Amino acid sequence: MAPTSEGGAEALLPDLPKGPLQAYRSRASFCWKELALFLEGEDVLRLKKTIFSTLENDPLFAHSHGEELCLEKCRELSFLRCLRLLELSFLSMEDMVASPLLVQTLIACLGMYDWSLGIKFLLHMLTFGSAIYSSGSKRHLKYLPKIFNMEIFGCFAVTELSHGSNAKAVRTTAHYDPTTEEFIIHTPDFEAAKFWVGNMGKTATHAVVFAQLYTPGGQCHGLHSFVVQIRDPKTLLPMPGVMVGDMGKKLGLNGVDSGFAMFHKVRIPRQDLLNRTGDVTPEGTYVTPFKDDKQRFGASLGTLSFGRVAIVGMSIVNLKLAVSIALRFSATRCQFGPTDGEEVPVLEYQMQQWRLLPYLAAIYALDHFSKSLFLDLAELQQGLAGTDHSARQAELGREIHALASAGKPLASWTAQRGIQECREACGGHGYLAVNRLGDLRNDNDPNCTYEGDNNVLLQQTSSYLLSLLARHVQGGARIESPLRTVDFLEAYPDILGRRFTCPSVDGCLDSAVPLAAYEWLVCYLLRESHQKLTQEKRSGSNDFEARNNSQVATSLVSELVK
Structure with missing residues (x-):
């Protein structure tokens, strides 16, 4: 375990050193220590102090000011630092499950130090590890200790050369063979190669690979994730049937080895399907708990x-x-x-x-x-x-x-x-x-x-909102969600009928005033976008053409929501 910082709030938040900023700090109308405790909490502040003190006193984390490292050295140093972080064990698996905000704090602290290290650690421990924990089942728990003790090093492979934002259309396949109870992971052509995968270039030994799942008879059950070994952990040489490589120098984050991979009929055990949302029986029958x-x-x-x-x-x-x-x-x-x-x-x-x-x-x-x-x-x-x-x-x-x-x-x-x-x-x-x-x-x-891509993601948010409105307008369905972020849209017609009535500038300082204006504008833009989409469909456009012709209009909704 990493050393912990003891003491109360004073020890966590010592007085700032005197200097040129003192004149401004002395004019503050509030106590900065009380604000830090309010915003962060003592547990978070203690973890931050522990992380920064540990990195500051470890020579491996010393910054080389003024010296630009070559690409290979930069990646080697990032990997060694990542290994050291796992040895330090700032957070246990139990800590991560019990206190999610401590996980976010750890990543933030590492990013403040160096984002190459922060992202490399995040991809292995959280993106790769979290995918196995949340998408797998008891049979996959065996991987978690290996992730924490660095027996294996992971990456998360969704993006392909020809498909990025459109994840549902990735073309890597996983055909099930009931005679051997194995999935056959295959890349049909170069455009289906996994691409831009962090940690894959040099260091990852295992990947969570997203592929289209096929059962005997050729039926496709859509996108599923699989644990696939891509390198030998001892030699880091590619496994049989795996072509894997590094993508080279980037504009930044060069401590992260972004890579690509192609699979030529690579066989993996049936049990390496992450089966939380869907599974395949030994005989080849697809089963899912969802309707x-x-x-x-x-x-x-x-x-x-x-x-x-x-x-x-x-x-x-x-x-x-x-x-x-x-x-x-x-x-x-x-x-x-x-x-x-x-x-x-x-x-x-x-x-x-x-x-x-x-x-x-x-x-x-x-x-x-x-x-x-x-x-x-x-x-x-x-x-x-x-x-x-x-x-x-x-x-x-x-x-x-x-x-x-x-x-x-x-x-x-x-x-x-x-x-x-x-x-x-x-x-x-x-x-x-x-x-x-x-x-x-x-x-x-x-x-x-x-x-x-940000612009594509905004379209997904817009589609979500428009689908809620369409069900409400056409079938009278209630507009509500588990987190209640869209519940205000239930009053959609009434909100559109409101008029701005604030009598003074001072009255606008009441937070209810801009909130009401925001709600009205969201409803207005939703209505305009819905009408534009409906008009396109009535004019004979198919669903794809209608959405494409309405893309700028619908993006205005998501631009506002963001």
Whole structure:
């Protein structure tokens, strides 16, 4: 176990050192220690202190300032650090299940140190490990100790060369052979190669591979996940039938070895199908606890949503770092003043506040959203790991999928714009590599793309909302969801009939006023988008053409919701 930081709140939050920021800190109207305890809680603060103290005192984690490592050395160092983290064991498996927010805290701390390390650890422990825990059953628990002690090293393989956001259309196949009780994992052509898979390039020994499941007779049962060994853990040489390789240098995150893989009739045991939502008997019969494919796919969305929810938190960490850098610089950088002999900090200028403070406010709002969504996802995954196959569980999966599909674009784009604003707000000094703003910008950039292109994800959120409205308008179905995020739409006609009545500017400061305006605008855009889609279908367009011709209109809904 990693060493723990003892002591009470004072030990966790020692006084800040005196320095050029002291003048501003002394003018605060609140106690920063009380705010930190309120926002984080003592358990989170204790874990943060433990992590940062441990990394600070371990030579393996010393940053090499001014020296750019070659690609091979960068990846080797990331892997060694990841191995060291698993030896330190900041959180046990029991801790992760009992306190999900501690998991998010661990990833955030690692990202603050180095996102290559944070993502490498996340992909192995959480994305790979969580997929096995939440999508598998008792027969798969054998993998969890091996993940924690690094006997195996994992990756998560959904994306293919020709299919990224459209996960349902991936073309890797898994045909079941009842004579040997094995699945045959196969890549039909190069365009179906697994692509952009983190950890796969050099280090992963096992992968959770998503493939189309076929039973004898050629019936396809849709997308399912399988545990597939891709390398020998002792030699790291590819397993028979597996072609695996590294994709090379990227714009950032080069400590993560992104890779590709093709499978040529690779046989795996029947038991390596992650069977939480569907299974195959030894004789080759497909069985599922869900009533229809929509319910089964809804329940499986929790696994796909995990990466998107994680990216929300990652983007917020990047924005926190950038805004902290820019605000501290602005509080100490003096330019101009009321007299020639007196200069004032640039933070005193209204324009500098206008540029930076909205991003500071966004951090607090997005951080709360991120934590809340992470806890909701944990509830979903714990339900999947149990025996909850209810309609509510499937609906919860769809709702979290919609929230994650809007939340990832909101967080990653806000961070992208915010980091750039911070870079510019620091003037010429903001362009120096040592201040880390360039690295933050590059490391945040892929958050807008992987686990689903932002613009495509927004369409998925829009489709979710439009489907709820269509059922309400056509059949009178209630608009409600497990987390109640869409329940206000039940009053859809009444909301559209409202008129803005706030008598004064001061009255607009009441939070109920912008909330009411937001609800009206969502309903208005939903109505306009629904009407546009209906008009396209009535004019003779098929469903695909109608949606494509309405894409810009429907995206306005999701742009607002995000």
